[in-house]
Amino acid sequence: MATHETELKWVDGLKFDALQNGKTFRIDGNQEETSSTGLRPKALILSSLAGCTGIDVVDMLKKMHVEFTYFGMKVKGELTEDTPKIYDRVTLTYSIRLSNSDDRAKVERAVHLSQDKYCGVSAMIRKFAVLTVEIQYL
Amino acid sequence: MATHETELKWVDGLKFDALQNGKTFRIDGNQEETSSTGLRPKALILSSLAGCTGIDVVDMLKKMHVEFTYFGMKVKGELTEDTPKIYDRVTLTYSIRLSNSDDRAKVERAVHLSQDKYCGVSAMIRKFAVLTVEIQYL
Numbered sequence: 001m002a003t004h005e006t007e008l009k010w011v012d013g014l015k016f017d018a019l020q021n022g023k024t025f026r027i028d029g030n031q032e033e034t035s036s037t038g039l040r041p042k043a044l045i046l047s048s049l050a051g052c053t054g055i056d057v058v059d060m061l062k063k064m065h066v067e068f069t070y071f072g073m074k075v076k077g078e079l080t081e082d083t084p085k086i087y088d089r090v091t092l093t094y095s096i097r098l099s100n101s102d103d104r105a106k107v108e109r110a111v112h113l114s115q116d117k118y119c120g121v122s123a124m125i126r127k128f129a130v131l132t133v134e135i136q137y138l
Numbered sequence: 139m140a141t142h143e144t145e146l147k148w149v150d151g152l153k154f155d156a157l158q159n160g161k162t163f164r165i166d167g168n169q170e171e172t173s174s175t176g177l178r179p180k181a182l183i184l185s186s187l188a189g190c191t192g193i194d195v196v197d198m199l200k201k202m203h204v205e206f207t208y209f210g211m212k213v214k215g216e217l218t219e220d221t222p223k224i225y226d227r228v229t230l231t232y233s234i235r236l237s238n239s240d241d242r243a244k245v246e247r248a249v250h251l252s253q254d255k256y257c258g259v260s261a262m263i264r265k266f267a268v269l270t271v272e273i274q275y276l
Contacts, residue, residue, distance in 0.1 A: 001216055001217070001219070002216075002217040002223070003214055003215060003216050003217065004178070004180065004181040004184060004214070004215045004217065004225075005181075005184070005212065005213065005214050005215075006181050006184040006185045006188060006212070006213050007188075007210065007211065007212050007213075008185065008188035008189060008192050008210060008211045008212075008213075009209075009210045010192065010196055010208070010209035010210065014193050014196060014197060016188075016189060016192055016193075018185045018188065018189065020177050020178065020181050020182070020184075020185055021171055021174055021176070021177055021178045021181065022171060022172075022174075023176065023177055025163055025177065025185075026161075027185070027189040027192075027193075029189075029193030029196075029197065033159055033160060034160075036159055036160075038159075038161065039158050039159055039161055039163070039189075040142070040158065040159045040189075041185070041186050041187075041188075041189025041190045041192075041193065041259065042142065042186060042189075042190055042258055042259055043142040043143075043144050043158050043159065043186075044158070044182045044183070044185055044186035044189065045182070045183055045186050045259065045262065046142060046143070046144040046158075047144045047146065047156045047158055047163075047165070047179070047182055048179050048180060048181075048182035048183050048186070049179075050144060050145075050146035050154075050156065050179075051146060051154060051156065051165040051167075051177075051178075051179025051180075051182065052179040052180055054146050054148065054154055054165075054179075055152050055154075055165075055167030055179065058148055058152060058167075059152060059167065070148070071147075071148035072145065072146060072147040072148065073145065073146045073147075074143065074144070074145050074146075075143065075144050075145075075146075076141055076142070076143050077141060077142045077143075078139055078140075078141050079139070079140045079141065079142065079258075081139070083255065083256060083258075084255065084256055084257055084258040084260070084261040085140070085258040086258045086261050086262045087142070087258075087262070117221065117222065118221060118222055119222055120180055120217075120221075120222040120223040120224045120225075121179065121180055121183065122222070123222040123224050123266075124183065124224045124225070124266045127265040127266040128261075128262045128265040128266070
């Protein structure tokens, strides 16, 4: 059975060092974006989603010999009013600039396969949120 | 309604730059830990959990005037065999070195309040996994 592990160590105030995959990054609970020194923990779930499906899609596009000059994603999570505040609606937008617009069907196939078959983070998020997926061609 | 947003941009290979809270960090889909240049996306969910509840607990301990010289957390996620692979069992261990061992009841109260009331990431994870919580006194 495969397992993943992560560690977090308190530094001072509401600052923590997170260790994952041999890398350290800062998490900061300071609510002021301008004075925060690190990442906000809850939104890491949105970054996790983008990373998981982004890797799937780019990997599949390369195997399909689809050429692109830009690939990006935006994820928006809407929080419930009630505490504990969870994301109950998540919108994921893939943006891609294809070298050949005939490849759009392949992009849609790769996104579909990631969303419905491969991406575990999408599957986890669908257990607590309505996940809407969009593709934008640049 | 409050929303959180995050972005991800493809760099090359399976490398991406993730932007969150004005900070950029690298996500890398390379499966080899030793040659990976960044964080693994799925395990960011485990870091998210540790950060969310760690901030809650440290904030409450400070308000309760509980002194400690170390506070850390470990999170282990067990993956399903089937694809999409999700975490179906998650174990969260808080480790704390208290200045006064009489404060253990306060630590347990803070952990309980975070887990059952405040921490949205714990609430989201419980929608897809069995979450087990432990406290270790150093």
